[in-house]
Amino acid sequence: MxxxxxxxxxxxxxxxxxxxxxxxxxxxxxxxxxxxxxxxxxxxxxxxxxxxxxxxxxxxxxxxxxxxxxxxxxxxxxxxxxxxxxxxxxxxxxxxxxxxxxxxxxxxxxxxxxxxxxxxxxLPEGMELDLGAVGKGYAGDLTAEIVKESGVTSALLNIGGNVQTVGSRPDGNDWRLAIRSPYGDGEVGVLEVSDCAVVTSGNYERYFTGEDGKRYGHIIDPKTGYPVDNGLASVTIVTEEGKMGDALSTSMFVKGLEGAQEYWKSHEGFDMILMTEDGEIYLTEGIENNFTLTDSFSNMEK
Ligand code: ADP
Ligand code: MG
Ligand code: MG
Structure with missing residues (x-):
């Protein structure tokens, strides 16, 4: 993968x-x-x-x-x-x-x-399928299932940044997951959760810089055929199933800040962290109290 x-x-x-x-x-x-x-x-x-x-x-x-x-x-x-x-x-x-x-x-x-x-x-001739946006999350669910079937009640599966947690930490506390900064090195904050999937999409890992100096990322807006360029820097989804987290991280990134917020209001079962290129961070209610900014990002507008 x-x-x-x-x-x-x-x-x-x-x-x-x-x-x-x-x-x-x-x-x-x-x-x-x-x-x-x-x-x-x-x-x-x-x-x-x-x-x-x-x-x-x-x-x-x-x-x-x-x-x-x-x-x-x-x-x-x-x-x-x-x-x-x-x-x-x-x-x-x-x-x-x-x-x-x-x-x-x-x-x-x-x-x-x-x-x-x-x-x-x-599939009509000339068309091509690509599971790049959901495969890792789906694989996370299937793998978590296998781990549970073996009798394991505490595990952390990190599939290329898609994190799937099984149960909580062995000591019973929540897992502490670092959320990478889309602005450069380091971590923006720490998310404390258990028994869920945490999946991030952004344009800061796979991209190229054009001769025009612009950054072109690997997530395409299907309406235009151009890489997403809507002011979002990253989207992190917190939800029960990895496949849902993966599908939503990519699609909410495409929808942009307002589109993602609207979608969240009309759909249940997930929370998200949205970070904009301007350095704003938006958290949905369900995880407000589970996320702590690290020192170097403590002045981010939350
Ligand atoms: P990552 O692969 O970094 O985890 P995503 O889950 O967001 O990131 O998936 C991005 C991948 O999905 C791209 O590399 C590409 O293969 C594919 N992709 C790009 N744009 C879209 C889109 N609008 N819908 C579905 N898949 C997409
Ligand atoms: Mg993915
Ligand atoms: Mg995805």
């Missing part, structure tokens, strides 16, 4: 649990990779419009991604891959595509054109 993962588990069956968790990640990677020629997603993306039968896990993650695309009014767009490629984010050979090129690629994008019936999928 092109990232680093760190799994920590406590208790009697911790070793066994971690081995199984690692195995699960490798299995999911081999099913969901966009670049591995043997993966299911690769098969779908090269199906020339033919129906492909998916495994249960892959059908599950695709179905969830399509559902969330609809729920977020297309802010989450699992078929954005052709546009992502044009910007060079899939090859690290970054470039700024012309407007005509972007418009023409956008005609190959649109989650509503994907047909999924049970485990059978039909």
């Amino acid at each position: 092109d990232t680093y993962m760190t799994f920590t588990a406590y208790g009697d069956n911790a070793g066994e649990a971690l081995e199984k968790a690692e195995k699960e990640i490798h299995t999911l990677e081999s099913e969901w990779s966009v670049t591995d020629e043997n993966s299911e997603i690769y098969a779908v993306n090269h199906s020339n419009g033919n129906v492909v039968t998916l495994s249960e896990d892959t059908a599950g993650v695709v179905s969830f991604a399509l559902e969330m695309a609809k729920e977020t009014d297309g802010a989450l767009e699992p078929t954005i891959y052709p546009v992502l490629t044009a910007w060079g984010f899939t090859t690290d050979e970054n470039r700024i595509p012309g407007n005509e090129e972007i418009q023409s690629l956008l005609s190959r994008v649109g989650y509503e054109k994907v047909e999924l019936n049970g485990q059978k999928i039909h």
Whole structure:
């Protein structure tokens, strides 16, 4: 999944649990990779419009991604891959595509054109699926499940910055999770939580700087085909399930400050930390008392 993962588990069956968790990640990677020629997603993306039968896990993650695309009014767009490629984010050979090129690629994008019936999928020719925005969160849920099945009640699974907590710390206290600063090095604050997923999206890890001096990040606004540039620096979602956290972190980043706030008001079951490029930080009610700014950020407007 092109990232680093760190799994920590406590208790009697911790070793066994971690081995199984690692195995699960490798299995999911081999099913969901966009670049591995043997993966299911690769098969779908090269199906020339033919129906492909998916495994249960892959059908599950695709179905969830399509559902969330609809729920977020297309802010989450699992078929954005052709546009992502044009910007060079899939090859690290970054470039700024012309407007005509972007418009023409956008005609190959649109989650509503994907047909999924049970485990059978039909993707129109020319379109491509990419689970980059939900796969790690979904993998976190499946891995947490495996760890729990081994009898572990306290674990911390860090899947490339998507943190999945199982239970609380072995001493019964909340986990203390550092939230990285989108403004440079260091941590903005510490979030104290248990039994939940904490997932962050931003433009500060994967981006390139154009000849115009502008920063272009890897999250694309599907309405324009351009990297998101709406004044948000990062979005952290706190919720029960990793898949929901991952889907929402990306889509709330696309929606921007006001759009994300509106979405939160009309949807239950998650909290968020929004940070703007101007150095403002917004917390939703549910986590107001669980977040402490670190000393160097203590003058941030909260
Ligand atoms: P990260 O991969 O850093 O955890 P995200 O979960 O926000 O970050 O996912 C970003 C990835 O999702 C991009 O690298 C790309 O593969 C894909 N992507 C970019 N824009 C969108 C979008 N609007 N909807 C769905 N996926 C997207
Ligand atoms: Mg992610
Ligand atoms: Mg995401």
